[in-house]
Amino acid sequence: MASQAREGGPGGDAPGVDKIRDLLFGNQMQDYDRRFSKLEERFLQRFKDVESETKRNLETYESNAKKQVDSLATQLRNEKDARAEADKEMDRNLRDQNQALEKQVRALSDQLSELEREFADRMSRSDHLLREEIKQKNESAQMLMEKIFSDLSNVKTDRNLLAGLFVEVAKCLNQDPVGSKSNSERGWKVS
Numbered sequence: 001m002a003s004q005a006r007e008g009g010p011g012g013d014a015p016g017v018d019k020i021r022d023l024l025f026g027n028q029m030q031d032y033d034r035r036f037s038k039l040e041e042r043f044l045q046r047f048k049d050v051e052s053e054t055k056r057n058l059e060t061y062e063s064n065a066k067k068q069v070d071s072l073a074t075q076l077r078n079e080k081d082a083r084a085e086a087d088k089e090m091d092r093n094l095r096d097q098n099q100a101l102e103k104q105v106r107a108l109s110d111q112l113s114e115l116e117r118e119f120a121d122r123m124s125r126s127d128h129l130l131r132e133e134i135k136q137k138n139e140s141a142q143m144l145m146e147k148i149f150s151d152l153s154n155v156k157t158d159r160n161l162l163a164g165l166f167v168e169v170a171k172c173l174n175q176d177p178v179g180s181k182s183n184s185e186r187g188w189k190v191s
Contacts (some may be wrong), residue, residue: 022029
């Protein structure tokens with residue numbers, strides 16, 4: 001410690017010690033300094049290389065990631081557009097089918113209305129024809145009955161005539177001049 005105090009205290013090396021150190025270790029120290037300096041340069045260069053390579057890798061990664069994200073976004077947009085187009089197509093198809101069904105329903109409804117009208121007309125005509133037929137049959141039956149009554153009246157008249165004729169014949173028979181048996185004997189009763 002005494003030597004340190006003489007040499008200028010701790011940490012304060014005297015200029016003579018530096019010279020001795022330079023003489024003893026000078027070349028080595030310079031060599032070490034050069035080596036350290038080269039090592040430091042190489043380290044810094046390597047660090048810069050690693051940094052630039054990392055930067056390039058990051059930029060490449062970012063670029064690839066961005067491309068993939070863009071590609072995925074494009075795919076999603078395309079799929080969304082395709083689905084939207086498919087939905088529109090389905091809507092169009094459903095609308096077309098709905099319109100076709102409505103058209104068929106209207107046509108069937110019109111046909112049903114036409115059939116109902118035709119059925120009502122047929123029923124009305126059939127009803128009218130049936131009424132006419134009943135009326136004709138009624139008239140015909142009435143005429144037949146009148147004819148029958150007329151025929152019956154004629155038959156009665158004929159009976160009356162026949163009865164009158166029989167009476168006349170009976171009278172004639174009663175006046176028989178030849179002494180024939182009387183009518184009561186013959187079994188005839190004349191009234």
